[in-house]
Amino acid sequence: EDQVTQSPEALRLQEGESSSLNCSYTVSGLRGLFWYRQDPGKGPEFLFTLYSAGEEKEKERLKATLTKKESFLHITAPKPEDSATYLCAVRSGGGADGLTFGKGTHLIIQP
Amino acid sequence: NAGVMQNPRHLVRRRGQEARLRCSPMKGHSHVYWYRQLPEEGLKFMVYLQKENIIDESGMPKERFSAEFPKEGPSILRIQQVVRGDSAAYFCASSPGQGNYEQYFGPGTRLTVT
Numbered sequence: 001e002d003q004v005t006q007s008p009e010a011l012r013l014q015e016g017e018s019s020s021l022n023c024s025y026t027v028s029g030l031r032g033l034f035w036y037r038q039d040p041g042k043g044p045e046f047l048f049t050l051y052s053a054g055e056e057k058e059k060e061r062l063k064a065t066l067t068k069k070e071s072f073l074h075i076t077a078p079k080p081e082d083s084a085t086y087l088c089a090v091r092s093g094g095g096a097d098g099l100t101f102g103k104g105t106h107l108i109i110q111p
Numbered sequence: 112n113a114g115v116m117q118n119p120r121h122l123v124r125r126r127g128q129e130a131r132l133r134c135s136p137m138k139g140h141s142h143v144y145w146y147r148q149l150p151e152e153g154l155k156f157m158v159y160l161q162k163e164n165i166i167d168e169s170g171m172p173k174e175r176f177s178a179e180f181p182k183e184g185p186s187i188l189r190i191q192q193v194v195r196g197d198s199a200a201y202f203c204a205s206s207p208g209q210g211n212y213e214q215y216f217g218p219g220t221r222l223t224v225t
Contacts, residue, residue: 098156
């Protein structure tokens with residue numbers, strides 16, 4: 001069974017204080033690792049897809065990286081508007097066609 | 112609006128009633144997924160559909176839940192004889208298919224069963 005574990009569950013940072021969020025996964029044949037951002041009361045917003053170990057993608061202050069067992073979402077010099085829950089999900093080669101999600105990291109950026 | 116559309120955004124049903132949730136995928140997308148998000152839990156996959164076909168319903172409860180994606184019109188998630196435990200946020204996502212499985216989510220329907 002596919003499993004995704006995100007840490008920490010919650011993270012509070014000062015504006016400008018860089019950090020990383022972790023996503024550890026166990027899948028039978030990775031066919032994609034996805035990062036989403038979710039604001040309260042809204043649907044997840046797509047951020048990145050990573051397919052193979054060593055791959056990296058960037059968007060503004062966010063950078064996602066992938067190894068064979070985990071992914072990191074690095075946040076550089078965050079701003080209060082980066083406050084949200086960040087979700088990690090995997091699509092595997094076996095089992096369901098849907099994504100398996102972690103429970104997310106609730107990020108708060110204080111001004 | 113080129114995004115995934117869901118309606119209603121909020122739905123209140125009494126126990127035993129039926130709930131119908133609708134999802135219109137992004138333009139050009141032919142694959143639809145339904146997920147459920149319970150309070151304090153992560154998103155859980157329910158069902159994956161293409162036009163007129165259920166491809167994978169491994170996450171769908173065996174009873175009372177059904178889904179369809181007709182040739183014309185939106186995808187429908189139907190919950191019969193709702194119970195309090197069905198109260199949750201239901202999200203629809205769509206993807207283009209053809210090797211691209213990035214899923215884009217709608218705003219969700221918040222179902223409350225009283």
